[in-house]
Amino acid sequence: MNIDGMIVAGRPPSRTATTVPTQRLGLIRPRLLARLDRSRGAGLAVIAAPAGFGKTTLLAQAAHRHTGPVAWLSIAPADAAEGRLTELIAAAVSKALAADSGDLLLVIDNAHHALGTPDETILAELASFTPDNTYVLLAGRQLPAHSLLRHEVAGYFEVLGPEQLRFRPWEVERLLADVYGEALPPDDAALLTRRTGGWAAGLAMFHVSTRGRPLQARQRAVAALSERWDLTRGYLARTVLAELRPELREFLVRTSVFDVVTASRCDRLLATTGSARVLDELSSHHALPVTSDAGEYQYHQVLRSHLLAALVDDLGEQQARAWHHRAAQLLVAEPAHAEAARSFARAGDWRGVGTLLSTLGAEVAETPEEPLADLLPAWLLAEDPWLAYAEAKRRLYDGQLEAARDGLLRAAELFGDDAGRASQHERQLAAIFMPEPPPGRTHWASWVRALTLAHPHEVGVEAAVLTGPEGELVRILADFLAGDTSSAMRRASRPMTATWPDDSFAGLALRVTRAAIQVMHGPDPQLRAQCTLDLVQLADEADAAGWPWLSRVARAATGLSGDPVLGAEASTVADECDRRGDRWGAAVAQSLGLLHDRRVGRLTTAAALQLLQRCEELNAPVMQAWARVSLSLASVAEQAPDSVERVRELFEAADAAGVPAAKAVMSCVLERYEVATAQALIPRRPSAQVPHTPAARWLDITCFGSFRLEIDGRPVDLSGVRARARSALRLLATHAGQQVHREVLIEALWPDLTPAAATRNLQVTISALRGLLDRATGPGRPSLLVRSGGSYGLALPPGGYCDVVAFHDAVGRWRRLRGGPDRAAEIATLREALAAYGAELLPEEGPAEWAVAAREQVDRQATEASRALAEAELARGHVGEAITAAEHSLSLDRTDDKAWQVLLEGYERAGAPAKAAQVRKRYAAMLTDLGLDAATVGHVSGVNGGENRT
Numbered sequence: 001m002n003i004d005g006m007i008v009a010g011r012p013p014s015r016t017a018t019t020v021p022t023q024r025l026g027l028i029r030p031r032l033l034a035r036l037d038r039s040r041g042a043g044l045a046v047i048a049a050p051a052g053f054g055k056t057t058l059l060a061q062a063a064h065r066h067t068g069p070v071a072w073l074s075i076a077p078a079d080a081a082e083g084r085l086t087e088l089i090a091a092a093v094s095k096a097l098a099a100d101s102g103d104l105l106l107v108i109d110n111a112h113h114a115l116g117t118p119d120e121t122i123l124a125e126l127a128s129f130t131p132d133n134t135y136v137l138l139a140g141r142q143l144p145a146h147s148l149l150r151h152e153v154a155g156y157f158e159v160l161g162p163e164q165l166r167f168r169p170w171e172v173e174r175l176l177a178d179v180y181g182e183a184l185p186p187d188d189a190a191l192l193t194r195r196t197g198g199w200a201a202g203l204a205m206f207h208v209s210t211r212g213r214p215l216q217a218r219q220r221a222v223a224a225l226s227e228r229w230d231l232t233r234g235y236l237a238r239t240v241l242a243e244l245r246p247e248l249r250e251f252l253v254r255t256s257v258f259d260v261v262t263a264s265r266c267d268r269l270l271a272t273t274g275s276a277r278v279l280d281e282l283s284s285h286h287a288l289p290v291t292s293d294a295g296e297y298q299y300h301q302v303l304r305s306h307l308l309a310a311l312v313d314d315l316g317e318q319q320a321r322a323w324h325h326r327a328a329q330l331l332v333a334e335p336a337h338a339e340a341a342r343s344f345a346r347a348g349d350w351r352g353v354g355t356l357l358s359t360l361g362a363e364v365a366e367t368p369e370e371p372l373a374d375l376l377p378a379w380l381l382a383e384d385p386w387l388a389y390a391e392a393k394r395r396l397y398d399g400q401l402e403a404a405r406d407g408l409l410r411a412a413e414l415f416g417d418d419a420g421r422a423s424q425h426e427r428q429l430a431a432i433f434m435p436e437p438p439p440g441r442t443h444w445a446s447w448v449r450a451l452t453l454a455h456p457h458e459v460g461v462e463a464a465v466l467t468g469p470e471g472e473l474v475r476i477l478a479d480f481l482a483g484d485t486s487s488a489m490r491r492a493s494r495p496m497t498a499t500w501p502d503d504s505f506a507g508l509a510l511r512v513t514r515a516a517i518q519v520m521h522g523p524d525p526q527l528r529a530q531c532t533l534d535l536v537q538l539a540d541e542a543d544a545a546g547w548p549w550l551s552r553v554a555r556a557a558t559g560l561s562g563d564p565v566l567g568a569e570a571s572t573v574a575d576e577c578d579r580r581g582d583r584w585g586a587a588v589a590q591s592l593g594l595l596h597d598r599r600v601g602r603l604t605t606a607a608a609l610q611l612l613q614r615c616e617e618l619n620a621p622v623m624q625a626w627a628r629v630s631l632s633l634a635s636v637a638e639q640a641p642d643s644v645e646r647v648r649e650l651f652e653a654a655d656a657a658g659v660p661a662a663k664a665v666m667s668c669v670l671e672r673y674e675v676a677t678a679q680a681l682i683p684r685r686p687s688a689q690v691p692h693t694p695a696a697r698w699l700d701i702t703c704f705g706s707f708r709l710e711i712d713g714r715p716v717d718l719s720g721v722r723a724r725a726r727s728a729l730r731l732l733a734t735h736a737g738q739q740v741h742r743e744v745l746i747e748a749l750w751p752d753l754t755p756a757a758a759t760r761n762l763q764v765t766i767s768a769l770r771g772l773l774d775r776a777t778g779p780g781r782p783s784l785l786v787r788s789g790g791s792y793g794l795a796l797p798p799g800g801y802c803d804v805v806a807f808h809d810a811v812g813r814w815r816r817l818r819g820g821p822d823r824a825a826e827i828a829t830l831r832e833a834l835a836a837y838g839a840e841l842l843p844e845e846g847p848a849e850w851a852v853a854a855r856e857q858v859d860r861q862a863t864e865a866s867r868a869l870a871e872a873e874l875a876r877g878h879v880g881e882a883i884t885a886a887e888h889s890l891s892l893d894r895t896d897d898k899a900w901q902v903l904l905e906g907y908e909r910a911g912a913p914a915k916a917a918q919v920r921k922r923y924a925a926m927l928t929d930l931g932l933d934a935a936t937v938g939h940v941s942g943v944n945g946g947e948n949r950t
Contacts, residue, residue: 034533064847184215476513594608605635609631703733766785814830883902
């Protein structure tokens, strides 16, 4: 597509936004960003979903991660009607290319405004003829026309729809805790996910309506959510249903009684024909959250809840129940028993529910998201054995072994006859992973458990008797736990046997294990990147199948990829497992996290000790052996006074598990440490030393505001090294005093080069930087650029200072002091952190992916620190200081709920009603900018951090 000469003179000013949104980017969801990354080779990705699904938020996240020029268009309806798209693209692209170099990212938001206009052909051209070195992201409430759909069918690009954009339960947990600052327990977060269907706008509205309430009140609010939720009903009425013809609205309301809507079901329910045409129109030509798959349609949960409420409004309570009962009878006749039971429940026909449960048992009770249990009264949930069994089984596959065991025993008591044997298999499975597992290997999972007890290599040899994916899973895990990574990699690289089922638990677990090993040890960066994307997809598959434990393991394994966005995933998953009571999941996730930390030079004794304790509690000696390896490596790296004694103790304890490879690693660590210790004890000649005053700051590194490195008060001139070398120095500076693995540096600075070329570039860069810094420090001082194995670091010797390090240290000390008796020390530490925090972190790096991730981290911490300081100052009556800190918090994140509260209360306490009124106006304007109605909220309240944008 030729974009030259497209600017037309004499046009009125455009109303299309051309600036990347800079507001808080909400929750970073690695699985979505990974899918967008997968489309870079095709040059195009499409995000198509109704209002409120977070399309604009995702686009902004992708734009901020892009390392080249970004041209952003958010199409205004008036500009689309005037046919100005080509002109606007040309102007945005020219502006972007003038400001930066590299591959171009062209973002077109609100693309649905161009549909049905001549400019729709421009979108088709972008799909068919994407220019070289250009990546196009299209987003809107409807998919582009059939010309684009043909390319989607051919697999040319990625399409993210409502199903992909909906928040998963674990993402809701993180959204509430990390973005909104008001966490919910896992079960409540899961219920909120089901009630909102993971709809971003619905989650934001829930937060708005409950912000600042105690935990118990928010839990009650989740339980009370229903189809008559005024906030969502008003939003849907304004943004989704307003333009529907009456007959289409009637069709939606009447057919909302089905979980899965098909043309034949609708024809039978409505005693009519032609439903196929209506369903096609609803899914194709309206901005409705209606998804289709091979003739089966589903209404999004929030839309469906609204429609079910409208059914009661239209028909009355009694007739609405009768309509549900009619649907249930049609479903029984199909037969679709599980869905029929849910319809009987909505009709209030508990006898009908009980009949299906008694005759069809698990088929009715078991679904991955347990919607039947949500519809039933407490007495039925407590008395029906199949419902108790389904709940216990759900907890088993969520890793909650103790709760699952108790629930399965309760179900067996309720069955009271031969049907009680239904839970025997799961009871045995839960027992296998208890600290004292039963003897014998009656199930393939008992072989996996044996791998964690002792001699994994021998167990793997004995597992030759196992067939299918179960046997291969045991053998590949045996190689990995025995430390034979070469054999594990060979197994992971072999094609899977075509006849093996890959959708069983064992089959899916094998696929996760194979992908994780290739991410860890694959020789090809492209292979590792593809396997990382596979893990993202496998996590979704496991979650949809009702195996959240396996889903979490897959997510944790993505953290091994080196991707900055995914790097913290293992730690996040471990915390999530702790909240859910999943002890095995937490140990596996933290083990994967420590593997990542060892690669990037961030391994700590505290984390290794925690993992060792987890493995001891689980009675997993083989995992303990590898935790001891991590602990020995961390002890030596930290050079603690008792390091050598600790490593010797760990070495002597390594025999019990029967893992020779682990003992060999610790032997090497011990030998290297003792040699280094002996060398350190050799006396040095005093005349070779340069007099040094500890109090002097001879090294000063500034990363906030702009990068500056000073030695003895003189700035180091960096103009003599290449731009990429300067970037490497800045990256190392953000980790001053720590080691950064070479793979992290390569991935951040030369992601597109072959490993050999990238390694050569890294070596040249390190050599140039070392020469520059050694000349600047002068003779007699240690080198600032140090190497340890495959890692590099910028040393921070005594008398040295780095503002980023000082900031992180102060935040860490505040977290340890938080909630303690010394409030003065807590406040002083907060002020120290904020004094270190300056303007934007390393603005010279622009939108470089690693720099954006680092900025987001420090910005979140600074926002939290400012808010905490504001609350602390207000609590001790220092109103002026509280107002200043609250304003600072809002300058970093204008959607910070608690900062708004402190600011308002501060002005009210100060006797400044005019200022308080201004705060309310500012807050209302902020809500309006986010598309929320201040009048509905009614008072200063929380906002959504950007997740409800479209």
